[in-house]
Amino acid sequence: MRNFLLYHNNIAKSIHNSNKKGRTALIPFITIGFPTIDSTVPIVKKLEENGADVIELGIPFSDPLAEGLTIQRSSQIALENGVNLNKCLEIVKKIRSEGVKTPLVCMGYYNPILAKGINKFCEEAADAGIDGLIVADLPSSEAKLLVTATKKHEISLIPLLALTSNEDSIKLACKFASGFVYCISVLGVTGARKKVNSKVKELVKKVKVYTDIPVAIGFGISKKEHIIEIGKYADAAVFGAALIEFILSNKKNLPEKNAEIFIRNLSKKNDQIGKNYENSWR
Amino acid sequence: MEYYKDNQIPDQNGRYGDYGGQFVPETLMAALSELTQAFEAIVNDRNFSEQLNSLLKDYVGRPSPMYYARNLSQALGGEIYIKREDLNHTGAHKINNAVGQVLLAKKLGKNRIIAETGAGQHGVATATVCAQMGLECVVYMGEEDIKRQAPNVYRMRELGTKIVSVTSGTRTLKDAINEAIRDWVTNVQNTHYLIGSAVGPHPYPKIVREFQAVIGKESREQILEKLGKLPDYVVACVGGGSNAIGIFSGFLSDLTVQLIGVEAAGEGLNQKHAATMARGKPGVLHGSMSYLLQDEFGQVLEAHSISAGLDYPGVGPEHSYLKDTERAKYVSATDEEALSGFKLLSKLEGIIPALEPAHAIGYMQSWVRKLPKNSVIILLLSGRGDKDLETVSNILNEKI
Ligand SMILES: Cc1ncc(COP(=O)(O)O)c(C=O)c1O
Secondary structure (H helix, E strand, C coil): CHHHHHHHCHHHHHHHHHHHCCCCEEEEEEECCCCCHHHHHHHHHHHHHCCCCCEEEECCCCCCCCCCHHHHHHHHHHHHCCCCHHHHHHHHHHHHHCCCCCCEEEEECHHHHHHHCHHHHHHHHHHHCCCEEEECCCCHHHCHHHHHHHHHCCCEECCEECCCCCHHHHHHHHHHCCCCEEEECCCCCCCCCCCCCCCHHHHHHHHHHHCCCCEEEECCCCCHHHHHHHHCCCCEEEECHHHHHHHHHCCCCCHHHHHHHHHHHHHHHHHHCCCCHHHHCC | CHHHHCCCCCCCCCEECCEEEEECCHHHHHHHHHHHHHHHHHHCCHHHHHHHHHHHHHHHCCCCCEEECHHHHHHHCCEEEEEEHHHCHHHECHHHHHHHHHHHHHHCCCCEEEEEECCCHHHHHHHHHHHHHCCEEEEEEEHHHHHHCHHHHHHHHHCCCEEEEECCCCCCHHHHHHHHHHHHHHHCCCEEECCCCCCCCCCHHHHHHHHHHHHHHHHHHHHHHHHCCCCCEEEEECCCCHHHHHHHCCCCCCCCCEEEEEEEEECCCCCCCECHHHHCEEEEECEEEEEECECCCCCECCCCCCCHHHCCCECCHHHHHHHHCCCEEEEEEEHHHHHHHHHHHHHHHCCCECHHHHHHHHHHHHHHHHCCCCCEEEEEECEECHHHHHHHHHHCCCCC
16 A cells, blocks of 8 residues: 555655665755746756756745745746746746656745635646645645645645644644655755754654655755765755755856756765665655 | 624634634744744733733833824814824834733743834834843844834944844845744744734734734723713724724724724825735735735735835735725825825824824825714824934925
């Protein structure tokens, strides 16, 4: 039963396959329409070719209150480029039409989804080729409507859990979680950090009591050492701000070239970790 | 309207009908439930109310007077009474909430206070109470507002508060709140976020209403004492809605009293403005569902008002509910009308109003004429205008 559920879900399956090879699954995040509207498709292709197991696409929002400076800025640039929710879905379609098979997860804020209509959004997102959805300002206790709509349209709703989450929130989130559970490793906003907060280990442990689906860790992840560290107790690592900073800092390269260099570097040593696959599913 | 009498608003999920709720990053949920519990505990705590009331009396200077504005009444018609929140310590209603929440933060054992501010009145009130109680205080203020409310920036500095200039987004109140929330997510374990208006995730709108309700309670008693009857109208300006909900709450179950909130129409409702309920649609910003100025794709629009305190694209969830249930009516006044109200009250009554409540006066200039002759109106003067003198004289080109 467990395997059936896992293999039925593209996102969990992809993470699982990576883990089977002894790797920590890699989930890069990139804001749609950053640095230009035309860069998203080639960036996503390069990420897929160079080791991404799931790709997170940021829907830009005017008031991204869970983001640090880097992702705020990428969001702002994307909005100035004329990105809106319709444009995001168009770009996702284009990504799919160019043959990208990697599971795609959208991460955004609640208001743009509300403005379109929860059901309409889920329908259009599924149609465009979105596999999963993360909403940064929608805690599990407010997620009822979205749980129903994502189920109906077979999109995975991926809950965020925090170091401060209590038992009840963890239980509730694990009940509807699909694809993976996203554990936030820091008290704070997104943005590259020097070290992985070891407290997140406790959180992952608690989450694994309530669910068999993969657990990813994100916020602050910026280098290979972090991925190796995370691989000891979780199944996947999400990184965004560090990738975006790398794209911004090496202006000589095309954005997709930078994305390639960045993820290759994280991916390279990753398969030497010797991740204990059996353990990762307990 | 029975709903108000049994105190079921908001419900236990912090909902005012469809409005309100808790739309925040997961990291903050534990702090919100801790805050809810602490708040429910102090509401019935004798000790707490004694402490609060003594500070309100001796430090803030309550009760604030209810003044019969004879000259204004003669000029505009009606019988106009002014509730004088401008006479509070620090010059606005904001300190009522600041005193209450700082006491609450102490209960929670949090020794660092953060706040956002637009006009600077809430920042000053928070800085003041933190100075008095010896707490660390950080205030987030938009770069734009730091320029147009300079006197309040000086005051906060003298009070020992750190001011963080917010340069993201619109550089006004909206982005100051974003920054404050980001700080809170990061420092949630030792920090209380002291929100200055009836906005934000549950339980904030309820907490702020509770601490501002003293305005409504006093007003009701004072008008009954003076006239032996209730007013026909209560008029207040609405930014996030704290002064308005404070006075409205005293009259919600008096169905004969018409409640009127005045939003900022800026350059006009078809130009740049901050008239959230007149022109917005329900949406989610800063933790709650409420009317919101937004584009068709759900991006939040920049608000505009001459007054920094009303320059906000959202509004407290209870006002959205009061609007939809028609218990209160929301209107608007332009920058120009506010300036005219500012001048009028100064000249006729010798009271220089803040630009925020000057919107209510501006609205009354055309509206009161249409009312039956002896209509009794309470105008809530939420703050005094010293902070706005420079803005006003610049705009009207009056050289010092
Ligand atoms: C004097 C005064 N009145 C009104 C307001 C608007 O806020 P609210 O609608 O929360 O009362 C402010 C805000 O800064 C203010 O300083």
